[in-house]
Amino acid sequence: xNETSAPHIPQTPPRFSATFDPYTVAxxxxxxxxxxxDIRGGGSKRKLPHFDDLLFLGxxxxxxPLEGYRERCGTDVILGTRFAxxxxxxxxxxxxAGMSFGSLSANAKEALGRGATAAGTSTTTGDGxxxxxxxxxxxxxxxxxxxxxxxxxxxxxxxxxAIEVVIGQGAKPGGGGMLLGQKISPRVAQMRNLPEGIDxxxxxxxxxxxxxxxxxxKILELRELTNWxxxxxxxxxxxxxxxxxxxxxxxxxxxxxxxxxxxxTAATQEVFIEHVGIPILAAIRPAVQALQDLGLHRKVQLIVxxxxxxxxxxxxxLALGADAVAIGTAALIALGDNAPELESEYKKLGTTAGAxxxxxxxxxxxxxxxxDDKLAARLDPVKAGHRLANYLSVLTLExxxxxxxxxxxxxxxxxxxxxxxxxxxxxxMAQVPLxxxxxxxxxxxxx
Amino acid sequence: MSTAVKLAxxxxxxFDLASAELRDLNGTLQGLDLTTNQTSxxxxxxxxxxxxxxxxxxxxxxxxxxxxxxYCGGMNDGANIIIKGNAGPGVxxxxxxxxxxxxxDASQAAGATAHGGLLIIDGNATARCGISMKGIDIxxxxxxxxxxxxxxxxxxxxxxxxxxxxxxxxxxxxxxxVRGKVxxxxxxxEEKPFTDEDKTILADLLKKAGSDAAVADFKRYGSARTLYxxxxxxxxxx
Numbered sequence: 029x030n031e032t033s034a035p036h037i038p039q040t041p042p043r044f045s046a047t048f049d050p051y052t053v054a055x056x057x058x059x060x061x062x063x064x065x066d067i068r069g070g071g072s073k074r075k076l077p078h079f080d081d082l083l084f085l086g087x088x089x090x091x092x093p094l095e096g097y098r099e100r101c102g103t104d105v106i107l108g109t110r111f112a113x114x115x116x117x118x119x120x121x122x123x124x125a126g127m128s129f130g131s132l133s134a135n136a137k138e139a140l141g142r143g144a145t146a147a148g149t150s151t152t153t154g155d156g157x158x159x160x161x162x163x164x165x166x167x168x169x170x171x172x173x174x175x176x177x178x179x180x181x182x183x184x185x186x187x188x189x190a191i192e193v194v195i196g197q198g199a200k201p202g203g204g205g206m207l208l209g210q211k212i213s214p215r216v217a218q219m220r221n222l223p224e225g226i227d228x229x230x231x232x233x234x235x236x237x238x239x240x241x242x243x244x245x246k247i248l249e250l251r252e253l254t255n256w257x258x259x260x261x262x263x264x265x266x267x268x269x270x271x272x273x274x275x276x277x278x279x280x281x282x283x284x285x286x287x288x289x290x291x292x293t294a295a296t297q298e299v300f301i302e303h304v305g306i307p308i309l310a311a312i313r314p315a316v317q318a319l320q321d322l323g324l325h326r327k328v329q330l331i332v333x334x335x336x337x338x339x340x341x342x343x344x345x346l347a348l349g350a351d352a353v354a355i356g357t358a359a360l361i362a363l364g365d366n367a368p369e370l371e372s373e374y375k376k377l378g379t380t381a382g383a384x385x386x387x388x389x390x391x392x393x394x395x396x397x398x399x400d401d402k403l404a405a406r407l408d409p410v411k412a413g414h415r416l417a418n419y420l421s422v423l424t425l426e427x428x429x430x431x432x433x434x435x436x437x438x439x440x441x442x443x444x445x446x447x448x449x450x451x452x453x454x455x456x457m458a459q460v461p462l463x464x465x466x467x468x469x470x471x472x473x474x475x
Numbered sequence: 476m477s478t479a480v481k482l483a484x485x486x487x488x489x490f491d492l493a494s495a496e497l498r499d500l501n502g503t504l505q506g507l508d509l510t511t512n513q514t515s516x517x518x519x520x521x522x523x524x525x526x527x528x529x530x531x532x533x534x535x536x537x538x539x540x541x542x543x544x545x546y547c548g549g550m551n552d553g554a555n556i557i558i559k560g561n562a563g564p565g566v567x568x569x570x571x572x573x574x575x576x577x578x579x580d581a582s583q584a585a586g587a588t589a590h591g592g593l594l595i596i597d598g599n600a601t602a603r604c605g606i607s608m609k610g611i612d613i614x615x616x617x618x619x620x621x622x623x624x625x626x627x628x629x630x631x632x633x634x635x636x637x638x639x640x641x642x643x644x645x646x647x648x649x650x651x652x653v654r655g656k657v658x659x660x661x662x663x664x665e666e667k668p669f670t671d672e673d674k675t676i677l678a679d680l681l682k683k684a685g686s687d688a689a690v691a692d693f694k695r696y697g698s699a700r701t702l703y704x705x706x707x708x709x710x711x712x713x
Contacts, residue, residue, distance in 0.1 A: 177588040177607060181569075207507050221629055223648060226647075227704050233627065235584055235625075237564070237584075245546065249549050
């Protein structure tokens, strides 16, 4: 019998389903084991059409650039010029988004105030009220007026520099919130007038008004309470931006804040974060269109947020028509969230630096999203504030570098004409031409 | 005008909103300091205007001669306000201290989110009376509408008449006292034992509201506290 070697049959590697990918399989297994949906912090993590899909054209023969490091490129912004007696003048168009004391530690809130103040911009309270640390270290502080009205009181309202009526946020348009009991410390409980240690829900609707007609009257009350001095912002999660911005303006907003689905939350269902709302890239142009249709673009200011990371993002948002941007997740990262030096502790929590998002559990090793005194003490508010100021400076310098290359003497002079899109989706959403063509899907025909 | 002047307390400074601006009224009242001798104010011809007498921080007396719109006495912090008429939505919203007395009926969300003070409604209050209340005392001599005391955190709601559906839904630590019928209780709201402390609180509030209703005729409701920690087994309760 002749020995013959068996023919070599190449083996294919294990193939994962694109539909039932490993994460999806693990989520089904987790759901089957627990019977409860997954809750996490942060914003959408999936790949979405974003500012990365846009490019600036820069100057050449037909455009004249400004000299980098030499010629002036302004960065300031005035917010609240429509009705408020005391509009806010910021040095840079990058603000700090609303985040609560409760979801964040007092040191983190202080650090945000310190960093924002050093950079010449504003920071914002959140659900839970205003802390003395935050007010004391924030030259310009925006006071959020939320459905829960936790910690809301007249004295703090009058200490604020502006009032932001929160209708929704990008991570969860139409949703309320839940701060789990482990973060309801004695101080948080006292500020919110709730028993310690219980799971605390934040309502999804305001208790004393319904719809834009009522909102107009609510804004009248807020103005009467504060001598018509303070700019009134209205914050909406991006879902129907044209109509929401139109109604916000009709209700009397001085400033509209528009938050895309990449914007973070302290805690919400994963399914909500990933499947409700639209990316900020798709929301800016309809919002600007609403302002333009009412003849109020640049008169009612537009702040956009949700996934702002770089000066390029800032410049692109402004070029699309925003007056300023807000950052939340990026600001927390600048403070020290998800720092690689904490990797061993993230591993103990079953995650890794860069992916940690269980902000609702209060076990943040960086001392930011926690009410645990020992963990919170790890965050030095002075050093963290300095890091945030550095980061804000970089965002501004990067945006200026791009604006100068486009020949703009102020960031607000950037315009859609400076942009092209890398793919059809982004071209349609941002309403700028597909690169190398003059085609704007839905707007123009042909190349 | 002459009738209204007669209704005002002697010595009261009169603001006639038929001619005066709302901003002048509120600006004046908000600008008073604690040492003011001018403690009596009257508002004529409110004609349903919104945000009347909001944000006052001194213990002055303000009498409003007629019906008011939304948010009358909003964020009040010390004034004693009498509304000789009906009140629109959100009367006394987020009140910190002081008192508001509505001689007529009140629309929805009366006393919403208020932290302190006393709100008396001689007539009925409609939906969501005391929603998210945070320490206020509310006495309604008539009925309250559905979802009253929704997510009420603390304070006391006294209803001499009937309560609509879903009373005290998702209640925290507020106490609810109802003399009449309750159409239904909301999620996690239950009848509680009527303790001596409850009786003392209720008797005091009835006295302050000028009511001779008998404490023994009321039932006391509060939170069952089963939803204080989210658990999937309770999902059906929401």
